[in-house]
Amino acid sequence: MVDKPAARLDKYVGEKCPELSRTHAQRLIAEGYVTVNDGVAKASHKLNVGDRVKVSVPPTPPSAPSPEAIPLNIIYEDEDLLVVDKPAGLIVHPAPGRPSHTLVNAILSHWADLPDAGDSLRPGIVHR
Numbered sequence: 834m835v836d837k838p839a840a841r842l843d844k845y846v847g848e849k850c851p852e853l854s855r856t857h858a859q860r861l862i863a864e865g866y867v868t869v870n871d872g873v874a875k876a877s878h879k880l881n882v883g884d885r886v887k888v889s890v891p892p893t894p895p896s897a898p899s900p901e902a903i904p905l906n907i908i909y910e911d912e913d914l915l916v917v918d919k920p921a922g923l924i925v926h927p928a929p930g931r932p933s934h935t936l937v938n939a940i941l942s943h944w945a946d947l948p949d950a951g952d953s954l955r956p957g958i959v960h961r
Contacts, residue, residue: 843876903939
C-alpha cells in the first residue's frame with residue numbers, strides 16, 4: 834500500500850525492493866510484472882496514497898543440465914548414435930522440481946559432445 838503521494842512507480846518499486854535496481858524495476862514494469870490497483874501502469878505513473886502496487890518476479894529460465902555419473906545400460910554406440918535401455922522410473926529430461934538425476938544428465942556424463950538437436954534442456958535425445 835502506497836504511503837506517500839506523487840511517487841513515481843519505478844522509484845517506489847526501487848525503494849520498496851532494494852534488491853532491484855531502478856533499471857530492473859523499469860524493465861519489470863514495462864513487461865507487465867508490476868501492477869497498480871490490479872492494472873498495468875507505466876514507470877512514470879504517479880502513485881497516490883492507498884494505491885496497491887503488486888510486483889511479480891518472472892520465473893528464472895532453467896539452466897542447462899549438468900553431467901552426472903549415472904550408470905547406463907548401453908545397447909549400441911557409434912560416433913553418431915547412442916542407444917540405451919532406460920531403466921523404469923528414470924526421468925528423461927530435467928524439469929521443475931527435478932533438475933538432476935535424469936537420463937539427460939547421465940548421457941551428458943557419458944557423451945560430453947552430445948549432438949546439438951532439440952534445445953539445451955533436451956539435447957540430442959529422441960526416445961521410444
